[in-house]
Structure formats: structure tokens, C-alpha cells
Amino acid sequence: MPSDEPVLRVRDVRKSYRGGPVLNGVNLDLPPGRVVGIVGENGAGKTTLLRVLAGDLRPDGGSVRHRGRVGHCPQETVLHDAFTVEQHLRFFQVAYGLESLRRAEELLEALRFSGSRRARPATLSGGTRQKLNLVLALMHDPDVLLLDEPYQGFDWETYVRFWDLAEELRARGRSVLVVSHLAYDAARLDTLHRLEGGVLREQERVDAGVADRTGAP
Numbered sequence: 001m002p003s004d005e006p007v008l009r010v011r012d013v014r015k016s017y018r019g020g021p022v023l024n025g026v027n028l029d030l031p032p033g034r035v036v037g038i039v040g041e042n043g044a045g046k047t048t049l050l051r052v053l054a055g056d057l058r059p060d061g062g063s064v065r066h067r068g069r070v071g072h073c074p075q076e077t078v079l080h081d082a083f084t085v086e087q088h089l090r091f092f093q094v095a096y097g098l099e100s101l102r103r104a105e106e107l108l109e110a111l112r113f114s115g116s117r118r119a120r121p122a123t124l125s126g127g128t129r130q131k132l133n134l135v136l137a138l139m140h141d142p143d144v145l146l147l148d149e150p151y152q153g154f155d156w157e158t159y160v161r162f163w164d165l166a167e168e169l170r171a172r173g174r175s176v177l178v179v180s181h182l183a184y185d186a187a188r189l190d191t192l193h194r195l196e197g198g199v200l201r202e203q204e205r206v207d208a209g210v211a212d213r214t215g216a217p
């Protein structure tokens with residue numbers, strides 16, 4: 001029987017900058033096979049929280065435990081203009097220790113990546129760069145995927161494909177945590193949390209269904 005033990009367990013996470021506290025005791029359990037959203041206003045601390053969860057930023061207190069592999073798609077793309085698309089894929093293949101680019105190819109196809117593999121990121125559109133950013137975070141098929149505003153710059157079709165992909169991952173027992181300042185896609189989530197005052201609170205999802213699926217990205 002598959003374990004429902006959390007793939008991500010967050011306890012009393014605290015983080016302050018010089019300007020004052022941003023995270024004031026964040027708690028979260030993310031079981032396998034869930035798509036979870038975190039919303040919050042600009043400056044609420046969403047990016048800070050995701051960086052702490054990804055191990056990119058050390059919290060002042062509290063703990064973060066992962067079970068399995070983590071993928072992190074930061075808000076700022078990780079792409080480097082000295083490298084082509086193909087070189088990015090090869091670089092991450094080596095970094096992740098992957099035998100092939102099979103999964104990366106599937107993801108490029110799923111998101112209808114249209115850029116040339118010989119192109120450098122600066123010559124790609126913002127949405128196309130974001131697709132590559134997402135593929136790089138996902139190509140090792142992580143158990144937990146942490147996404148910071150993942151659909152910025154996506155057109156409507158790509159936005160819908162992104163959610164199809166999230167559903168495919170959930171069906172295979174992967175968990176996806178999506179951070180956004182917008183909550184209109186709540187119907188696509190298993191759980192929605194609001195980050196406010198440095199803590200997470202579970203939100204009532206407005207299951208208007210159709211209404212929730214009509215907002216533009």
C-alpha cells in the first residue's frame with residue numbers, strides 16, 4: 001500500500017531579514033499525490049518560503065524535511081546566456097545524473113516548446129524561456145515540485161497544458177506546490193493556503209469550478 005506519509009514536512013519555520021520578520025512559524029504537511037497552492041499578497045514572503053523549502057535559503061528556526069527528490073522552479077529563470085537550450089538540457093542531465101533526456105523530451109513536447117535547441121535563452125520569448133525553466137526543474141521527475149509563479153508569461157493554451165501536466169504528476173503520486181499571488185485557479189488544487197502575517201492558513205476553496213477556470217493567466 002502506498003504510504004501517505006508527507007513528502008514534505010515543515011515545522012515552525014521562521015525567517016527574518018534586516019527589515020523584520022517575514023516567516024513567523026510556518027507549518028505544512030504535503031502528502032504524496034497532491035497539488036497544493038499558496039497565495040499571498042506581494043511581499044507576503046512566498047518566494048522566501050519557497051527558497052527555504054527548496055534548501056536554497058537557511059531559515060532562522062524550524063525544520064524542513066523532504067522524502068524523495070525535490071524540483072524547484074524559481075521565479076527568476078535559472079538560464080544562462082552563454083549556453084544554448086541543448087547545453088542547458090545536457091548540463092542539467094549531468095547535474096541530476098540522468099541516463100537520458102527522455103523525460104525532458106516528453107516535457108518539452110507536453111508544453112509544446114517551440115524554440116530551437118540551438119538557440120540561446122536571450123533570443124527566446126519570455127514564455128518560451130519559462131517553459132525551459134520548468135522543464136529543467138522537472139526533468140529528473142522529482143517527488144516534490146516547488147513552483148514560484150510558474151505560469152508567468154504563458155499564453156492560455158500553455159497555461160492549460162501546465163495544469164494538465166500538474167494533474168499527470170499528481171496521478172503518478174508526485175506532489176506539486178504552486179506559489180502565486182493569484183487564486184483564480186483554486187478549483188485545480190487539492191488544498192489552498194494563504195500566507196499572511198508570516199504564517200500559513202488553509203483557505204476555503206471557492207469551488208465555483210467553471211468560474212475558477214475562466215480567468216486568464
Ligand SMILES: Nc1ncnc2c1ncn2[C@@H]1O[C@H](COP(=O)(O)OP(=O)(O)OP(=O)(O)O)[C@@H](O)[C@H]1O
Pocket residue numbers: 017018019022040041042043044045046047048049181
Ligand atoms: N534578500 C533579501 N533581503 C532583504 N529583504 C528581503 C530579501 N528578500 C526578500 N526580502 C523582503 O522580504 C519580504 C518578502 O519578500 P518575498 O519576495 O518573499 O515576497 P513574495 O510574497 O514572494 O512577493 P511577490 O509576490 O512580490 O513576489 C519583502 O518585504 C521583501 O522586501
